[in-house]
Amino acid sequence: MASVIEHFAADHRACDEVFARAEQAIAQRMQLQAADAFARFHLLLDAHFRAEEEVIFPAFEAATGMTAGPSAVMRGEHGEMLGLCEDVRRLIIAGDFDEAGRLADTLFSIMQAHNMKEEQILYPMCDQVLSAQPQVVADAIARLGMPEVS
Amino acid sequence: MLEVRDAPPLSVPLRFFLGAPLFGIAGALLVLIYPDTALASRWHPHAVAVLHCFTAGLMLQAMLGALFQVLPVAAGSLVPRPRLLAGVVHPASVLGAVLLVAGFLLPGYHLTGIGAALLALACGVFVVAIAPGLLHATARDPARRLMRVAVAGLAVAVALGFALAHQLEHGAGARFVTLVNLHALWALAGWALPLVAGVAVLVVPMFYITPPYPKMLLSLAAIALPVLLAAISTAAWIGAEGLARWLALGVSVFALGFAGITYRLFLLRRRTRTDAAGSGWRAAMVALAGGAALLAVAMLASDPDTAQRAAMALGVVLAIGVFSGVIGAMLQKILPFLITLRLAALGLGARLTGGPGERALRAQTWLQSAAVLLLLIAICLPRMVVFAGAVLLLAQCSFAWNVWRFALAYRHTRATRQPNEPQA
Numbered sequence: 179m180a181s182v183i184e185h186f187a188a189d190h191r192a193c194d195e196v197f198a199r200a201e202q203a204i205a206q207r208m209q210l211q212a213a214d215a216f217a218r219f220h221l222l223l224d225a226h227f228r229a230e231e232e233v234i235f236p237a238f239e240a241a242t243g244m245t246a247g248p249s250a251v252m253r254g255e256h257g258e259m260l261g262l263c264e265d266v267r268r269l270i271i272a273g274d275f276d277e278a279g280r281l282a283d284t285l286f287s288i289m290q291a292h293n294m295k296e297e298q299i300l301y302p303m304c305d306q307v308l309s310a311q312p313q314v315v316a317d318a319i320a321r322l323g324m325p326e327v328s
Numbered sequence: 329m330l331e332v333r334d335a336p337p338l339s340v341p342l343r344f345f346l347g348a349p350l351f352g353i354a355g356a357l358l359v360l361i362y363p364d365t366a367l368a369s370r371w372h373p374h375a376v377a378v379l380h381c382f383t384a385g386l387m388l389q390a391m392l393g394a395l396f397q398v399l400p401v402a403a404g405s406l407v408p409r410p411r412l413l414a415g416v417v418h419p420a421s422v423l424g425a426v427l428l429v430a431g432f433l434l435p436g437y438h439l440t441g442i443g444a445a446l447l448a449l450a451c452g453v454f455v456v457a458i459a460p461g462l463l464h465a466t467a468r469d470p471a472r473r474l475m476r477v478a479v480a481g482l483a484v485a486v487a488l489g490f491a492l493a494h495q496l497e498h499g500a501g502a503r504f505v506t507l508v509n510l511h512a513l514w515a516l517a518g519w520a521l522p523l524v525a526g527v528a529v530l531v532v533p534m535f536y537i538t539p540p541y542p543k544m545l546l547s548l549a550a551i552a553l554p555v556l557l558a559a560i561s562t563a564a565w566i567g568a569e570g571l572a573r574w575l576a577l578g579v580s581v582f583a584l585g586f587a588g589i590t591y592r593l594f595l596l597r598r599r600t601r602t603d604a605a606g607s608g609w610r611a612a613m614v615a616l617a618g619g620a621a622l623l624a625v626a627m628l629a630s631d632p633d634t635a636q637r638a639a640m641a642l643g644v645v646l647a648i649g650v651f652s653g654v655i656g657a658m659l660q661k662i663l664p665f666l667i668t669l670r671l672a673a674l675g676l677g678a679r680l681t682g683g684p685g686e687r688a689l690r691a692q693t694w695l696q697s698a699a700v701l702l703l704l705i706a707i708c709l710p711r712m713v714v715f716a717g718a719v720l721l722l723a724q725c726s727f728a729w730n731v732w733r734f735a736l737a738y739r740h741t742r743a744t745r746q747p748n749e750p751q752a
Contacts, residue, residue, distance in 0.1 A: 194537045194598070195537070195598060197537075198537050198598040198599050198600070201599060201601055202599075202600050202601065205600075205601045255672070258672045258677075258678055261677070261678075262678055262679075265679075279601065281679065283601075283603075284664065284668050284678055284679065284680070285678075286535075286599075287535070287661070287664070287665040287668065288665075288668060288669060288672065288678055290534045290535065291401075291665065291669055294401060294530075294534070295401060298401070298404055299404075
């Protein structure tokens, strides 16, 4: 059976890679490349959060009854990170690369702390409680990665 | 079961981090107050006082604060009642370090003994409190193993230090020199080095998007290091000094290997944006490689004067260049990181306004490196001691200013920003 920790942790690394490209473009003050790379990162991150919030977390909460536990904390942090993504996007468009770089650094730090908590604590718990629901895990994994843009 | 919310309140690590640079400033001031003796010999009380400002003061404070933070979330090891524990450990360790250093400067008042007892109390309480969690930690990686080694190394180093303080108060015994060497070995190679390695395994790949450290190699090293230290200690204790010296080269190999791997990972990092903290890490790894070479010289040199100077230089390089350098670099990353997490948790948004800028952080890194180089020169050219001490003072003030500016920015942000959502 596919595991949450294996696929979702790998997706964390994929997000990191795309973030690094965006950050490099911001540092080089290349507005178009920075905007494009950051938009790709934003989409990838959003797809990751949706897979968790719409599939994994509800199944985890239903199985454990923990609606105000670790999954609730993670939801709150998702909102915080998406808010920061929006701020960075606006700063890139405004051409304020110094502030965009500083805020992207903050976003990256929060993202790493968040990922660590998920990988150390929440994902192992999810794999444990969702072991009888392989279809749920497979559905969530299928949602990871860059979404199709029409 | 470990919970996401097991991270301690921000005030717990912060109280340790805010006080740590004061010990660095005190150490630099002592170099300026006693320029003729502070770097003259590793046995001079003024040199011992300077060294302990950095080890028992700056390093111990920062590393205790870091362990409170890192153990629960990153190593999967619960720290019970962190606020209460910090309430005991922090004042005892601060007062202990102050009295210990004062005792080296003012012999005859039993300050060394009282200071060592307070440090033993602080570290003993801390180790006993975290040991069950660390032994049953859920994380399965080299970081946890290295942190276990570090905590055990801290206990041994403090116990040896307490025995030494007792001898200083009641007359040195026949094995005083052996005890001093073993105390230094366990403090630097048994506690500080594995702790820095354990933290690096976690944070370097995470913050800089590097390949991971080689797990197998570090896991083996985490087993080999305490065995090696125990073998060195046994050899030294039974009088096999020659064997102990050769075995100590194994510590050099570990240090050199860790420095080399870390430096290489920085070269392979995916985040190419240069920052002061990354520069600080790299400078500390260069210093660690130099420290490994100096240890070999100190152990194997046949000329006593060369061995003596190498031992002095080793103390400067390890305590100030490597460990204080890594701590300065780490706090540049960890403080804004913890503060933004706290602000976000309070519903105040994650943006910290008013912290130190990149230029101030770079100045700290450069001053730190310059101070280490100048101190090394001053060991050979004593007329440079005052200049080296002045640069060291600037470096430590810069470190303190940056740390406190993060804290002041946090305070200011909390006071002026309105919550955008109800607090949890």
